[in-house]
Amino acid sequence: MNALTTNVFELLADNLDIRPDKQALVDADRTATYAEVAAEAGRIAGYLQARGIAPGDRVVVHLRKGIPEVVAMFAVSMAGAVVVNVNVQWTLEQLGYVAQDCGARLMIVGPRTARALATAPLPGAVERVLVAGAAPETDRFDAWEATRQDAPGAQVPRLDTELAMIIYTSGSTGRPKGVMLSHRNIVAGARSVARYLRLGEDDRLLGVLPYSFDAGLNQLTTMMLTGGTVVHQPVAMAAEIVRTIRDQAVTGVAAVPPLWSQIVRLLGESPAALPSLRRITNTGGKIPLNVLERMPALFPGVDIYLMYGLTEAFRSTYLAPERFGRKMGSIGRAIPGAEVHVVRPGAGIAGPGEQGELVHRGPLVSLGYWGQPELTRAKIRPCAELAPLIGDEPVVWSGDIVRIDADGDLWFVGRNDAMIKTSGFRLSPDEVEDLVCRSGTVGDAVAFGVEDDELGQVVHVALTPLEGFAEASLLGHCRQAMPHYMVPRRFHLWAGAMPRTASGKLDRPEVVRACRARLAEPALDTQGGRPLDRPRDAGTEISGHHAPE
Amino acid sequence: MPLSEQQIIGHLREALHVEGDLDGETRLFSTGELDSVAMMNLIAFVEETARIEVRPQDVTLDNFDTPARIVRFAEGQA
Numbered sequence: 001m002n003a004l005t006t007n008v009f010e011l012l013a014d015n016l017d018i019r020p021d022k023q024a025l026v027d028a029d030r031t032a033t034y035a036e037v038a039a040e041a042g043r044i045a046g047y048l049q050a051r052g053i054a055p056g057d058r059v060v061v062h063l064r065k066g067i068p069e070v071v072a073m074f075a076v077s078m079a080g081a082v083v084v085n086v087n088v089q090w091t092l093e094q095l096g097y098v099a100q101d102c103g104a105r106l107m108i109v110g111p112r113t114a115r116a117l118a119t120a121p122l123p124g125a126v127e128r129v130l131v132a133g134a135a136p137e138t139d140r141f142d143a144w145e146a147t148r149q150d151a152p153g154a155q156v157p158r159l160d161t162e163l164a165m166i167i168y169t170s171g172s173t174g175r176p177k178g179v180m181l182s183h184r185n186i187v188a189g190a191r192s193v194a195r196y197l198r199l200g201e202d203d204r205l206l207g208v209l210p211y212s213f214d215a216g217l218n219q220l221t222t223m224m225l226t227g228g229t230v231v232h233q234p235v236a237m238a239a240e241i242v243r244t245i246r247d248q249a250v251t252g253v254a255a256v257p258p259l260w261s262q263i264v265r266l267l268g269e270s271p272a273a274l275p276s277l278r279r280i281t282n283t284g285g286k287i288p289l290n291v292l293e294r295m296p297a298l299f300p301g302v303d304i305y306l307m308y309g310l311t312e313a314f315r316s317t318y319l320a321p322e323r324f325g326r327k328m329g330s331i332g333r334a335i336p337g338a339e340v341h342v343v344r345p346g347a348g349i350a351g352p353g354e355q356g357e358l359v360h361r362g363p364l365v366s367l368g369y370w371g372q373p374e375l376t377r378a379k380i381r382p383c384a385e386l387a388p389l390i391g392d393e394p395v396v397w398s399g400d401i402v403r404i405d406a407d408g409d410l411w412f413v414g415r416n417d418a419m420i421k422t423s424g425f426r427l428s429p430d431e432v433e434d435l436v437c438r439s440g441t442v443g444d445a446v447a448f449g450v451e452d453d454e455l456g457q458v459v460h461v462a463l464t465p466l467e468g469f470a471e472a473s474l475l476g477h478c479r480q481a482m483p484h485y486m487v488p489r490r491f492h493l494w495a496g497a498m499p500r501t502a503s504g505k506l507d508r509p510e511v512v513r514a515c516r517a518r519l520a521e522p523a524l525d526t527q528g529g530r531p532l533d534r535p536r537d538a539g540t541e542i543s544g545h546h547a548p549e
Numbered sequence: 550m551p552l553s554e555q556q557i558i559g560h561l562r563e564a565l566h567v568e569g570d571l572d573g574e575t576r577l578f579s580t581g582e583l584d585s586v587a588m589m590n591l592i593a594f595v596e597e598t599a600r601i602e603v604r605p606q607d608v609t610l611d612n613f614d615t616p617a618r619i620v621r622f623a624e625g626q627a
Contacts, residue, residue: 028579064581065581088581089584110581112569234579234581235578235579235610236584236585236588237578237585237588237608237609237610237613238605238608239605239606239607239608239609240609240610243609259585262605265605266605266606269604269605269606270606495593496589496590496593497589497590497593500585502584504585
């Protein structure tokens with residue numbers, strides 16, 4: 001554990017005296033020791049400084065998961081500049097928007113993106129592009145190998161309160177927003193996660209989530225903090241992940257619900273002994289209960305952690321593995337070094353059995369949104385209900401409704417703005433989806449409210465059918481498992497896979513948008529009818545949409 | 550129905566908007582060209598067109614990384 005580390009570059013550099021020759025990173029085709037990562041980062045930092053990149057400048061990193069991506073991030077940090085890691089699956093248009101929005105002066109990209117960028121003017125204030133590979137024969141593009149001429153960079157000291165990274169998140173509405181993380185946010189986050197996941201120098205974590213996602217970044221930062229190893233897994237195929245865990249003696253895997261569903265299905269059909277594995281973690285949404293229930297048997301002796309976080313507060317809660325059996329599905333309690341409260345605005349702090357909005361306090365509270373002071377003040381602000389405890393210290397308002405149980409464990413109820421209001425009840429989409437998935441004949445489900453003259457809203461569910469699916473029996477299951485007001489008025493069968501966000505989570509807004517668009521077509525208007533009582537016509541089918549371009 | 554490389558390449562271009570050179574040996578996933586959403590779309594296409602079932606344990610780079618490998622896999626399953 002590197003006790004003295006206070007900024008992002010030190011996460012890497014503090015290993016150099018202790019374990020220079022230890023394997024830090026593993027790619028499919030090469031590995032790199034701590035000394036090798038630092039040497040390459042130093043060279044790229046020298047290149048950046050020679051091109052005039054100054055402390056505080058923003059540098060976009062848009063690379064496929066691998067050693068060059070990590071090298072680029074630490075090089076930017078070494079030069080005192082700000083890392084803006086943009087998910088490699090984002091389109092050229094999104095990439096251009098981010099580069100312009102953050103005022104980046106330089107971009108580090110792969111050869112394919114570079115070729116596309118070379119055909120048009122560079123976005124915003126971007127002056128140069130460094131290519132991890134061969135560069136287009138165009139002015140302002142530099143090849144990775146050409147940096148060998150540059151003298152190694154000099155480490156620029158940074159305060160831990162200064163801006164280290166901007167993580168762009170695509171919200172349900174509008175353009176992506178850049179969440180500003182300080183060095184302290186990132187280092188404090190690594191310390192907290194390393195503590196509750198009990199990580200050490202002998203750990204080898206699988207890196208499958210993107211580094212442009214706070215939960216993915218933690219695999220890298222915690223392994224640098226403890227002197228462990230990250231095994232990169234750029235291909236998110238369940239069978240390939242299981243193979244890598246076995247071949248690379250991986251000790252920990254962090255993933256998101258759709259990936260866990262696939263891995264559980266795979267291991268259910270062809271069980272594999274994974275003796276090296278110590279812990280698995282989930283974040284980015286709820287795993288359906290029927291999948292959770294299978295996990296202990298498929299991962300014998302492995303600690304299962306359920307976690308919750310939002311980028312604006314980095315990470316917030318986790319359920320300790322000792323309580324997994326009793327509290328399956330709970331998001332647990334605050335992570336070490338953070339405080340979480342459940343607030344009922346105007347009414348006080350929620351007690352056992354009550355629900356309210358989750359607010360987060362402590363060193364993981366981010367610096368807000370880049371260039372958006374009003375949005376920042378709306379998201380991170382004092383809390384009157386907490387004033388007797390903490391005065392007017394600003395806290396992150398998550399926008400998530402949670403319930404607190406008698407033991408103090410938290411349960412995710414739903415997004416404040418996604419709640420379905422029907423016949424006077426407030427329903428969480430997650431609760432509906434959970435009960436739908438328990439039928440065992442549904443893969444993914446997305447519940448949403450549709451305006452209704454009589455009831456305010458009615459429940460609709462988009463779903464991907466599994467083998468054995470029949471609409472009538474699913475409806476029967478719902479009528480049995482749900483209170484009457486929760487029973488879906490209509491199912492939307494989704495052909496193919498539902499769209500995911502670039503970090504692998506279900507793209508709920510996109511699913512809901514597509515379903516609503518279908519409803520708006522006059523031929524499908526079902527007003528007053530009970531569409532489920534008549535045979536499903538072809539019009540209720542929604543052709544699955546497809547990959548981001 | 551047998552599945553051909555040309556059908557797969559056509560699907561990659563039309564449904565998944567893959568640009569640039571594509572042939573039987575183009576690596577799709579190990580190069581990062583396609584993401585996991587595109588992967589599920591492609592699997593559904595293979596299942597439908599070749600009328601086979603693709604089990605989770607079959608979804609590997611050995612079977613799916615290039616159009617030629619997908620054809621070989623589908624022939625083996627038919």
